[in-house]
Amino acid sequence: MLTIEALIMSDHLHPSAHATTHTVKNQTSPLSGHNLYAGDQAxxxxxxxxxxxxxxxxxxxxxxxxxxxxxxxxxxxxxxxxxxxxxxxxxxxxxxxxxxxxxxxxxxxxxxxxxxxxxxxxxxxxxxxxxxxxxxxxxxxxxxxxxxxxxxxxxxxxxxxxxxxxxxxxxxxxxxxxxxxxxxxxxxxxxxxxxxxxxxxxxxxxxxxxxxxxxxxxxxxxxxxxxxxxxxxxxxxxxxxxxxxxxxxxxxxxxxxxxxxxxxxxxxxxxxxxxxxxxxxxxxxxxxxxxxxxxxxxxRGVNAIIKMVAITRFDCMVGSSGGQRQAVLQAIYHASHREAFGKKLIDQALMQNVLADLQLEVEGSVALTMRMARAMDHEDQEHEQMLLRLGAAVGKYWICKRSPHHAYEAMECLGGNGVIESFITARLYRDAPINAIWEGSGNIQALDVLRAITKTPNVVNHWLDEMATSIGMDIRFDKAIDSLKKELADLDQFEYRARSIIDQMAIAMQVHLLLQSGNESISDAFIQSRLETRGAHSTGSLPKGVDIETLLRRGDPLTIGV
Structure with missing residues (x-):
């Protein structure tokens, strides 16, 4: 009779090949050890x-x-x-x-x-x-x-x-x-x-x-x-x-x-x-x-604290833009490693459309946020001060409000894993509404824009002057500016129409900034998918002809210096 020691040393206790059920395949390893700045072209x-x-x-x-x-x-x-x-x-x-x-x-x-x-x-x-x-x-x-x-x-x-x-x-x-x-x-x-x-x-x-x-x-x-x-x-x-x-x-x-x-x-x-x-x-x-x-x-308590409120609202823009970026890099990284239906997710056209669209949102958010940061650096100049007066509210409203759905779409790219708390996308989704609600919800930002325009009408001129340098670069943008001017000049039921007007203000400014950046692929994709639809398209419905490859490359966290 064999002893326990002898059984262990023999082949009698080796498991059957059929008993092995937990070989991990086709799962994406956690992303770490990457440079968040070097891999973020936007x-x-x-x-x-x-x-x-x-x-x-x-x-x-x-x-x-x-x-x-x-x-x-x-x-x-x-x-x-x-x-x-x-x-x-x-x-x-x-x-x-x-x-x-x-x-x-x-x-x-x-x-x-x-x-x-x-x-x-x-x-x-x-x-x-x-x-x-x-x-x-x-x-x-x-x-x-x-x-x-x-x-x-x-x-x-x-x-x-x-x-x-x-x-x-x-x-x-x-x-x-x-x-x-x-x-x-x-x-x-x-x-x-x-x-x-x-x-x-x-x-x-x-x-x-x-x-x-x-x-x-x-x-x-x-x-x-x-x-x-x-x-x-x-x-x-x-x-x-x-x-x-x-x-x-x-x-x-x-x-x-x-x-x-x-x-x-x-x-x-x-x-x-x-x-x-x-x-x-x-x-x-x-x-x-x-x-x-x-x-x-x-x-004069409101006057004493209003500057603090403006800065915290700006940081909401920064935080939501950063959250969008983290969601995109997780989605693209996952799709680059996960296979389904015989090929990598990122090589499948429908997933490419979704991922590129998510990255396009980041492009606009970062451009608007950093332009307002530049305005903060030069508040001694009237134009920059007036630009920030509207931009802090417009940007906080638009970027933060877009983030919850953006986080959800990125989470969906990971499938079931996306909603599991040990994956960061679940946390990004839970955190996403916070910046939209705190420091003044959407309606408060809209009312602040209305207050600024009625109290200091010149702010509208500075908003339009900022975008004037891009007029002539794209006829679709020119038409949007003409439409926006008419909307801003019409104060009838302005409060009722405020969200629609701010949508147009935000998108037009993002288009202007992307046109000025000189990357035609990005600005054209943004115009087709945001400007002409006022941002109302569903994620992953970019039209034909958009430079998907450039967007995916710019969104890839492991692409450096491209």
Whole structure:
């Protein structure tokens, strides 16, 4: 009789060939180890066209960093292990602590060390916002949620500068390229992050309906009493908050800790359970006499915070454009390796149409986003300022609104794998609606465009002047401009027609920018599929004659320098 050892060494325990069921074939290995910048021709072109060429080496470096496997894994972990809220410590003291997974802190550290929150402020120069936007576009493809405090910190400076004494203490720490996620007073830290709280349950985007009140104290500070329905990133060191002061709606900087080291009564009621943006804690808070410092003048709270809102809306454009790009590169990479019906997916005509169409959307989104970044770099010029006044709202409306369907179509390219949480396309789809809804939903952006046009009619002239340089390059574009001029001149039922008008404004501007880029294949495809249909075609219905090969090559994450 054979012993166990003898059986193991013999052929008696070898499995039958028929018992092997799990040989993995025809599955696409995860994409990693690629350079997100070098493989993104649309971004490369836009950076150079808009004055960011001097940052080329840094962007090449950071594109490689963002493609590293360990960086990609941090994005997955930050979403898998969601923030945890602890209202009190073990013996009953109120602490209002949100605990994040280490991966979240690592991503925050990376973003701050790269200056995504500060570089155009700390090192202003021509192209600074273009370079920062490009780097942020690369970074957000790792993970979108932690970008919320990065954006708010970046956008907070114009508001905080309205109080010189506070600015003197806070701004150097806001500009610092360090990261300190510890739960301790602001004056003990070398680097600070900023959040904001505007939304209340009864008002939403109608901030003038806010009921939170600010009571002036003898020492010049204020005590805030009220409730905020949304306050994201509640572990930031300070928050820009709107409240009703005696002089009207005003803006305040509210620290998480008081100057005497006691906890400011900014009390978290709960964390919101969201469909996307899950790595980022979004909270509901009550202020029970929270200390606040006035920024600007009483009654001018909207004016004090409006610049911050404009910058956060721009970053929504950046984030949605980056999300579109990540969705496309995943879809093209998968199709390049997956076989069906006897050949690679990417060699099949119908899939080529879908993939090329997805890349074409990225071309337009990146072109519009980077043009607005250039406008931010030159806001001292009237034309650029007026262009940005409309462009931040038009671009935020159009790019962010297009992203959810774009993410879905890319997800579908992966089939069943696309909806599995261990594939990034599922996360991209969940995250996609966030930028469209936050910082002012579609209707709010449309109303902002209407407000700008009626209050400052000259903004329309600057929008049209920007596109005038492309008139004569394509008769289809010329006709679209004539039609747009008529629409903009007719203010009858403008609010009712606003979305249709903004659709035309966005598409016309994208066509202009693509014509100026000099790539006829891209501009012609965009005109045929977007301009002549006002963007209403279904994905994958590009007409005959479109240069599919160029679009696929420009979208391929492993194509470099083409």
């Amino acid at each position: 971004l490369l072109d836009s950076v150079h066209l808009n004055g960011g060429h001097w940052a080329e080496n840094d962007l090449q470096r950071y594109g490689e960093v963002c493609g590293r496997p360990e960086m990609i894994e941090r994005g997955y972990a930050a979403n898998e292990f969601k923030p945890i809220f602890e209202s009190h410590d073990r013996i009953g003291n109120r602490i209002d602590l949100v605990r994040y997974h280490p991966s979240y802190h690592q991503l925050m550290q990376l973003a701050l060390s790269e200056g995504l929150h500060s570089s155009p402020w700390s090192h202003p120069c021509s192209g600074a916002n273009v370079a920062r936007a490009a780097k942020n576009y690369l970074h957000c493809q790792l993970e979108a949620g932690h970008g919320c405090p990065i954006t708010m910190t970046f956008a907070s400076l114009p508001s905080i500068k309205l109080n010189p004494s506070i600015a003197k203490e806070w701004i150097p720490k806001i500009l610092s390229r360090g990261y300190d996620g510890s739960n301790r007073p602001y004056y003990e830290k070398h680097s600070l992050t900023i959040g904001m709280g505007m939304t209340e349950k009864q008002g939403g985007s109608d901030v003038r309906a806010n009921t939170t009140c600010a009571i002036p104290m003898d020492d010049g500070t204020y005590e805030l009493l009220g409730h905020k329905w949304f306050m994201s990133a509640p572990m930031c060191d300070g928050f820009l908050i709107l409240a009703q002061a005696p002089g009207g709606l005003s803006c305040f900087l509210v620290p998480r800790w008081r100057p005497d080291g006691s906890k400011n009564p900014l009390e978290i009621q709960r964390l919101k359970v969201k469909s996307g943006n899950v790595s980022n804690a979004s909270s509901e808070v009550e202020m029970r006499g929270a200390l606040g410092w006035l920024l600007g003048e009483e009654g």
